[in-house]
Amino acid sequence: MIVGVVLLLATGYGYWYRHRDGRVKARAVTEERLRLDQSEIGSLGERATLLQFSSAFCTPCRATRVILSEVAAATPGVRHIDVDAEHELALVRKVGVLSTPTTLILDNNGYEIARAVGAPRKAQVLASLEALQ
Amino acid sequence: MLKQIDVRGARFGALLTTFVLALTLATESWILALWQTAVFAIGATFGPARTPYASIFRALVKPRLTSSPTFEDERPPRFAQLVGFLFGAVALVGVASGISLLFTLAIAFALAAAFLNATFNFCLGCKVYLLLVRAFKGNKASEISLPAQVK
Numbered sequence: 001m002i003v004g005v006v007l008l009l010a011t012g013y014g015y016w017y018r019h020r021d022g023r024v025k026a027r028a029v030t031e032e033r034l035r036l037d038q039s040e041i042g043s044l045g046e047r048a049t050l051l052q053f054s055s056a057f058c059t060p061c062r063a064t065r066v067i068l069s070e071v072a073a074a075t076p077g078v079r080h081i082d083v084d085a086e087h088e089l090a091l092v093r094k095v096g097v098l099s100t101p102t103t104l105i106l107d108n109n110g111y112e113i114a115r116a117v118g119a120p121r122k123a124q125v126l127a128s129l130e131a132l133q
Numbered sequence: 134m135l136k137q138i139d140v141r142g143a144r145f146g147a148l149l150t151t152f153v154l155a156l157t158l159a160t161e162s163w164i165l166a167l168w169q170t171a172v173f174a175i176g177a178t179f180g181p182a183r184t185p186y187a188s189i190f191r192a193l194v195k196p197r198l199t200s201s202p203t204f205e206d207e208r209p210p211r212f213a214q215l216v217g218f219l220f221g222a223v224a225l226v227g228v229a230s231g232i233s234l235l236f237t238l239a240i241a242f243a244l245a246a247a248f249l250n251a252t253f254n255f256c257l258g259c260k261v262y263l264l265l266v267r268a269f270k271g272n273k274a275s276e277i278s279l280p281a282q283v284k
Binding site for chain 2: 097
């Protein structure tokens with residue numbers, strides 16, 4: 001009986017996880033939205049920055065790296081930065097990163113315009129970059 | 134080059150682990166819990182490719198597969214084996230101390246994680262590791278390492 005309950009709960013969580021994983025969510029344009037400064041992440045892209053948080057025990061971090069570097073290479077003015085979350089805990093806490101990979105899309109002023117937890121879907125990343133212009 | 138393992142083997146291992154843990158929970162057998170905890174210990178110490186389940190995969194399953202192998206970094210599944218081992222150890226403490234609720238809870242969590250890994254490709258290290266680092270480490274190291282990021 002208990003096995004059935006555990007598997008049922010896990011299945012429910014699994015579908016929720018699959019639904020949410022990698023989804024690029026736009027951030028509302030408000031006064032208190034997150035802004036990162038040049039000095040906090042090295043430097044910002046001219047048009048946008050793809051800020052990736054990775055860790056050692058993370059399989060989809062590699063796929064994320066591939067997707068985001070492709071996007072950055074194909075889109076002028078877009079910079080991809082890959083941060084080792086474990087070694088940038090101050091930034092991790094400020095941004096509110098709870099798991100890896102987490103990707104923030106920042107505009108040219110460092111404002112967060114979107115965020116994805118899990119390997120982001122490439123089309124959605126491109127779409128939110130397009131919305132910048 | 135980082136150590137790589139066959140993704141299919143890791144998935145097969147997770148499936149067998151799910152099966153064994155489900156059986157453990159249903160029968161409340163401490164022998165099965167001991168077996169699975171020992172398997173987790175081997176996986177965490179020598180890598181997931183060195184467990185008995187990986188041997189079964191190589192001997193019986195792999196020769197019958199037609200898909201070409203894909204490889205992944207072994208560290209994330211190895212970390213998951215360590216987490217599995219800790220849950221198994223807690224379950225065994227439950228057995229030794231006669232607290233059966235401890236046994237049930239620990240095996241239930243391990244079962245849920247193994248099942249999610251086998252069916253949804255759930256990455257335990259992604260969800261757990263950073264939370265642990267955040268809980269146990271202060272900010273100091275990051276303040277020193279930040280200038281190194283500037284290119």
